[in-house]
Amino acid sequence: MVQLNRQYGGENNTDEPVLVKVVGVGGAGSNILDRVMLDGIEAADMVAINTDVQSLAASVAAHKVQIGRNLTRGLGSGGDPELGYAAAEEATDEIRSVIQGGTVIFVCSGLGGGTGSGAAPYVVQIAKEENALVLGVVALPFSFEGRRRCAQAEESLTRLRSVCDAVVCFENDRMAEITLPRMGIHEAFAAADLTISQSIRSVTGILQRPGLLHIGFDDVCTVLRNGDARALFGYGEAEGENRAHDALAKALKNPLMNRGALLEETFHAIVHICGGANVTLGEVQIIMEELNRHINDQTQLFMGVGIEPRMGNRLSVSILSSLGNGADRPPAQTVQRTARVVQPETNPKVSDIKPDPWQPTVPLNPAPSKPVAQELPHRVAPVERTPERAPDELMLPPAETESPKSASVRPPVAKSEPKPLTPAPAKPQTAAPGKKTEAKQETLQFEPVSRGRFEKSEPTIIDGQDLDVPTFLRKNVKVR
Amino acid sequence: MARENIYVGLEIGTSKICAVVAEARSDGTLKVVGVGTVPARGVRKGEIVDFETAKRCVHDAIVDAEEKSDVEISEVYLGITGSHIRSFNNRGVVVLEEDREEIDEQDLDDVRTNAREVSLPIEDCILHTIIQHYYVDGQDGVLNPIGLFGKKLEADFHIVYGIRTRIQNAIRCVKELELEPADVTINSFATAQAVLEKNQKQLGAIVIDIGGGTTDFVVYVDGAVKQSGVLAVGGDHITNYISIGLKIPTARAEKLKVEEGNVTLGTAFPGETILLKDETGFAGREIERESLNQIIHARLQESLTIVKRQIEADQNLHYVGAGVFITGGCSQIRGLEHLASDIFGMPVTMAHALPMAGVTSAFENPQYSTALGLVKYAHLVQMDRPVAGGLIKNAFQRIRGIFRN
Numbered sequence: 001m002v003q004l005n006r007q008y009g010g011e012n013n014t015d016e017p018v019l020v021k022v023v024g025v026g027g028a029g030s031n032i033l034d035r036v037m038l039d040g041i042e043a044a045d046m047v048a049i050n051t052d053v054q055s056l057a058a059s060v061a062a063h064k065v066q067i068g069r070n071l072t073r074g075l076g077s078g079g080d081p082e083l084g085y086a087a088a089e090e091a092t093d094e095i096r097s098v099i100q101g102g103t104v105i106f107v108c109s110g111l112g113g114g115t116g117s118g119a120a121p122y123v124v125q126i127a128k129e130e131n132a133l134v135l136g137v138v139a140l141p142f143s144f145e146g147r148r149r150c151a152q153a154e155e156s157l158t159r160l161r162s163v164c165d166a167v168v169c170f171e172n173d174r175m176a177e178i179t180l181p182r183m184g185i186h187e188a189f190a191a192a193d194l195t196i197s198q199s200i201r202s203v204t205g206i207l208q209r210p211g212l213l214h215i216g217f218d219d220v221c222t223v224l225r226n227g228d229a230r231a232l233f234g235y236g237e238a239e240g241e242n243r244a245h246d247a248l249a250k251a252l253k254n255p256l257m258n259r260g261a262l263l264e265e266t267f268h269a270i271v272h273i274c275g276g277a278n279v280t281l282g283e284v285q286i287i288m289e290e291l292n293r294h295i296n297d298q299t300q301l302f303m304g305v306g307i308e309p310r311m312g313n314r315l316s317v318s319i320l321s322s323l324g325n326g327a328d329r330p331p332a333q334t335v336q337r338t339a340r341v342v343q344p345e346t347n348p349k350v351s352d353i354k355p356d357p358w359q360p361t362v363p364l365n366p367a368p369s370k371p372v373a374q375e376l377p378h379r380v381a382p383v384e385r386t387p388e389r390a391p392d393e394l395m396l397p398p399a400e401t402e403s404p405k406s407a408s409v410r411p412p413v414a415k416s417e418p419k420p421l422t423p424a425p426a427k428p429q430t431a432a433p434g435k436k437t438e439a440k441q442e443t444l445q446f447e448p449v450s451r452g453r454f455e456k457s458e459p460t461i462i463d464g465q466d467l468d469v470p471t472f473l474r475k476n477v478k479v480r
Numbered sequence: 481m482a483r484e485n486i487y488v489g490l491e492i493g494t495s496k497i498c499a500v501v502a503e504a505r506s507d508g509t510l511k512v513v514g515v516g517t518v519p520a521r522g523v524r525k526g527e528i529v530d531f532e533t534a535k536r537c538v539h540d541a542i543v544d545a546e547e548k549s550d551v552e553i554s555e556v557y558l559g560i561t562g563s564h565i566r567s568f569n570n571r572g573v574v575v576l577e578e579d580r581e582e583i584d585e586q587d588l589d590d591v592r593t594n595a596r597e598v599s600l601p602i603e604d605c606i607l608h609t610i611i612q613h614y615y616v617d618g619q620d621g622v623l624n625p626i627g628l629f630g631k632k633l634e635a636d637f638h639i640v641y642g643i644r645t646r647i648q649n650a651i652r653c654v655k656e657l658e659l660e661p662a663d664v665t666i667n668s669f670a671t672a673q674a675v676l677e678k679n680q681k682q683l684g685a686i687v688i689d690i691g692g693g694t695t696d697f698v699v700y701v702d703g704a705v706k707q708s709g710v711l712a713v714g715g716d717h718i719t720n721y722i723s724i725g726l727k728i729p730t731a732r733a734e735k736l737k738v739e740e741g742n743v744t745l746g747t748a749f750p751g752e753t754i755l756l757k758d759e760t761g762f763a764g765r766e767i768e769r770e771s772l773n774q775i776i777h778a779r780l781q782e783s784l785t786i787v788k789r790q791i792e793a794d795q796n797l798h799y800v801g802a803g804v805f806i807t808g809g810c811s812q813i814r815g816l817e818h819l820a821s822d823i824f825g826m827p828v829t830m831a832h833a834l835p836m837a838g839v840t841s842a843f844e845n846p847q848y849s850t851a852l853g854l855v856k857y858a859h860l861v862q863m864d865r866p867v868a869g870g871l872i873k874n875a876f877q878r879i880r881g882i883f884r885n
Contacts, residue, residue: 242602471778
């Protein structure tokens, strides 16, 4: 028995320490940071990065980096992402020095403004160069904040998705679901920050808490790296007689989860159950059984149970997952994706090409970033000679010949870029982009699927299949 | 006309609401004296979704039954179904005190209470605790342990539970019509009483009741209920799929399913079509027979496979000796027998209720299996036989229990 105990303790100690850094970029980013600090987080470094000195001074973070000293002179970036990017670039070394050493780095920011949208992707890039697992935690603006702002946010999000391992994206519009319209604006924003902070805290908790059933850094990597960088997250906490059920229900109610409906599409998921010493096997069973109803057969579940005396009588359930998987993708991308998973050490090569400011180093379409790095060795020379053509070339799948036409067409300015970018190269290309379009159509087909007279009744979901949707549609049987 | 020993079974089904009135005769058999049935409205997937409408339908069915049987109905045995009904097996243990060696009735109660002590979600309540087997001092095969000597009494129970509020809905519907629910039971269990003979239960049998809104199943092994379950998918779904797939109105789809539906693939000639005549509001058209069959096949194959998988998961499939018994309105679809025997790999019987005296048309129609089963269940409960001993206990208390709070 004694030996057993020793082994148990030893196992935990030998685990290499997971150093978590939480980086807030821009005004919204530091708000999230403050919230995380306020809620308390164990052993994590907090870094605030901002152009605005006043906002930086107000932040509670231990490390602060002012970017764009010369460019903005301590003022904000005035809603201009280009300026934000340039400011960050100016402070590359400073950013690198505070980020260095982190194993898991959360980059929090509010998209749509200048600093957040512009600097965050750059910060992520530096973090990736430092070989960390980077999770973007971003808030999108309310739609009433104007189309321009939303477009900037969208663009920045696409960029983040291509560089981050996973992006947890909180749409402020959907945040409205968790608050009441009559609630004070302050409370509403606080509620949004709280949700975001919960997600950061629980991922950190999963990584750092010793667990009876431990979930390791590797498991988190598997779950988050495999997706198309859209992360799902749910957290619920409850106490009382029925806490297992309630906590899970709350976790599934998280706006990101879409009431568990999205879980069906995932291929890996982490479930972490944490409670005081009185967590029973029955409770774990209840949670897992209920959860199993929401996921499909192929999903790989990582279950973790942690005992945290501080939880007292409360029980918390965190669910972490990411959408999409390799198998569903067109073949070209599948190959790339496997390469990406197997060889994460190729990341640093991204840095081999010095990125043009605010010019995408990686394709703007949501294709994964690292496969690009894989292609690079063959192409390093031409890329360096004609740097402005680099993005183009990267857009194309390996077999494709580049089309210099589109390079000359492209305006050098960033904001107008994504619009010509996506449709323009799609036309001259033949094989591979065709596949991409196909994939898009497939996803579109999901929406109009009819449940007929059962539209409004409680869905019957078994093994992740909605039985109210006609079987022949689900099994793709052709009916005339 | 007052008669003694009248049982009324009420099934609030998705497609029809049906009340069966039966009379227990002195020789211990049952005679069906009247069946009242009306098409159901306000019920989806076996559960009430529109209370007032459903209540009116129940009222009509009761009135119909009263007229046909010439009996004034005051008490019904109510069948319950729905996707929220779940079940599991659990064992209870009781150790007798030092100075006692003979097992008495109190010990049986205790062992049952012991088995019921499981943590369920708070909104759930236990519907049934059905006895499977008793063990005295580890010795199995004990049918009735009362009076036996022993120190330790163990018993396996099949426990069925569901969400309290959703069970209450059906009970309230009956109560608001000034009827007393004498007992509630799950539909699948009632159906098995109507369909299976005692020796089939002993051999082991699967009863699948494919109704309008739900597919209920129950597995008997060694004469005891080993597993039960509800899949909230039934004939309604087939109609819905046909309506979506062939783009015809629901009513037309229902008619097409009943008249032309066949679950076997490859029976239609290539290009064989069915002509749908034009009616008001529907321009006639031709549809391919094979397409219709494919839609039905896909649905039923999936349902049966899910049931099989669930039974397999509990490793009960190999203990079934008497085969599969399929009943319910949807079992009338042509070719289902072959499909089911392909899936289960054992003999399949298209079953209807076992013959009773009285209205013969009722038990020849598989639609009435559950309602007839309810009166059989009532009969069992009333006779208070040791075999059924597990069911009877606290029938009234249980209803009160459901309504507590």
